[in-house]
Amino acid sequence: DVKVTQSSRYLVKRTGEKVFLECVQDMDHENMFWYRQDPGLGLRLIYFSYDVKMKEKGDIPEGYSVSREKKERFSLILESASTNQTSMYLCASSLEDGYTFGSGTRLTVV
Amino acid sequence: RKEVEQDPGPFNVPEGATVAFNCTYSNSASQSFFWYRQDCRKEPKLLMSVYSSGNEDGRFTAQLNRASQYISLLIRDSKLSDSATYLCVVISSGSARQLTFGSGTQLTVLP
Numbered sequence: 419d420v421k422v423t424q425s426s427r428y429l430v431k432r433t434g435e436k437v438f439l440e441c442v443q444d445m446d447h448e449n450m451f452w453y454r455q456d457p458g459l460g461l462r463l464i465y466f467s468y469d470v471k472m473k474e475k476g477d478i479p480e481g482y483s484v485s486r487e488k489k490e491r492f493s494l495i496l497e498s499a500s501t502n503q504t505s506m507y508l509c510a511s512s513l514e515d516g517y518t519f520g521s522g523t524r525l526t527v528v
Numbered sequence: 529r530k531e532v533e534q535d536p537g538p539f540n541v542p543e544g545a546t547v548a549f550n551c552t553y554s555n556s557a558s559q560s561f562f563w564y565r566q567d568c569r570k571e572p573k574l575l576m577s578v579y580s581s582g583n584e585d586g587r588f589t590a591q592l593n594r595a596s597q598y599i600s601l602l603i604r605d606s607k608l609s610d611s612a613t614y615l616c617v618v619i620s621s622g623s624a625r626q627l628t629f630g631s632g633t634q635l636t637v638l639p
Contacts, residue, residue, distance in 0.1 A: 451626060458536070460615070460631030461572070476626065508571055510627075517627060519571035 421445070422511050424520035431527050437496040439523050441509030449512045450492035452476075452484065454505040455522075461508065467492055499527045531555055534616050534630035542638050545606050549633045551599045551616030560619040561592055563601045565612045566632065572615055575601075606637045 425440035443450065449468050453461040453476075463476030465484040473484050481503060485493040492511075496503055504527045509520040534551045541547050553561075561578035576583065578590040578599050589602040599616055616630035 449626075453629075458631060461627075461629040463626055463628070466626050517574065519573070521571050 422509055422518050422520040424509050424523050426523050427521065429523055429525045431499050431525065433500060433527055435499045437499050437525065439494040439507055439509075439525070441492045441494070441520055442490050443511035443518070444490065445511070445513070446489065447511040447513045450486065451510045451512070452482075452492065452494045453508045453510065454478070455508060456505050464494065501527050503527050531628050532616055532618050532630040534633050536631060536633060538634040538636060540636045540638055541606055543606055543608060545637075546602065546604045547606060547635065548603075549601045549614055549616075551630050553597050553599070553618045555618070555620050556597060558618045558620050561599050562617040563590055563599075564615040564617050564629075566615055567612050575614070608637050608639060611636045
């Protein structure tokens, strides 16, 4: 089975901190994605990458950046965390249409 | 208008009931369609793909109506373990075939 691993299950950070969310997949998938999930809004795409060093903005990229230096790792960066970035963050990887999600990181910004 | 819209529910049904969820999508160029299931505090997991001809997997039946741009999921003989949030998911054309999610329909099956 494909495994997508997110480094932290729960995270609490202060406003203004730089935050790194890490995601690693073990099946050599080309495509990787970062979503956030909020009540009533569902999952919204922040950024995605279809190859090493490639990245594309999703629907809500503001306040975020990403890094894909290696195929298996896709990092989401909050340059200066704000309280409205408190959310559940989900990483996914895919080959064709087969998506696998990590178990999520619940980030709280205080 | 959201790209993918679902009735958020909640749907509360007794065990053994049949329940149906609908989902509409706005992008007529959408190519692939799925239903995902998400349990409380867990990640979404693929339940089934949705094909134009309709497809069935045990108690679950998915249908796609391209002309009206809606997708449906029918669950027969509901079990307690079916309680979850069901997410309608669409893939539009694009370089990485990214998913667009509906906000989900919450189902609770009652004993």
